[in-house]
Amino acid sequence: MNHYGSMAQRHWAKWLPSRYLMIEDPDSFFSDLGSQASDRIAELTDRFAGDPPPGEGYLDRVGRLGQARRQAEEIVLHEMILLEPELGADQD
Numbered sequence: 001m002n003h004y005g006s007m008a009q010r011h012w013a014k015w016l017p018s019r020y021l022m023i024e025d026p027d028s029f030f031s032d033l034g035s036q037a038s039d040r041i042a043e044l045t046d047r048f049a050g051d052p053p054p055g056e057g058y059l060d061r062v063g064r065l066g067q068a069r070r071q072a073e074e075i076v077l078h079e080m081i082l083l084e085p086e087l088g089a090d091q092d
Contacts, residue, residue, distance in 0.1 A: 001027065004041075005034020008081040015085035037080050044072030 001009075009030040012020045023029045048068035052061060 001031040002034040002038055004037040004076075004081055005030040005032075007077075008033050008037070011082050016083060018086055033080065037076050040080070041069065041072045041076050044075060045069045048072055 009026060012030075020026070045065070045068045048071050049065050050068075052064070056064070
């Protein structure tokens with residue numbers, strides 16, 4: 001299970017307990033979810049980064065790609081991993 005799957009499993013267990021309890025095989029489910037999230041982040045990163053502009057230097061490229069990845073990760077975490085808590089979920 002990758003980082004995103006582990007993150008989702010911890011989040012869902014605490015903040016989405018009813019939904020979490022309905023999952024028959026949590027390890028398999030969150031491993032698959034983590035892989036899907038990782039693939040989606042890579043896809044969005046490529047789209048957001050776009051083509052390199054002419055004359056782009058190494059540091060500019062690193063910055064452009066890093067920003068694209070952060071933007072993609074923010075979207076995917078919100079959509080797939082860190083879902084809104086259920087009413088009455090652990091508030092501690």
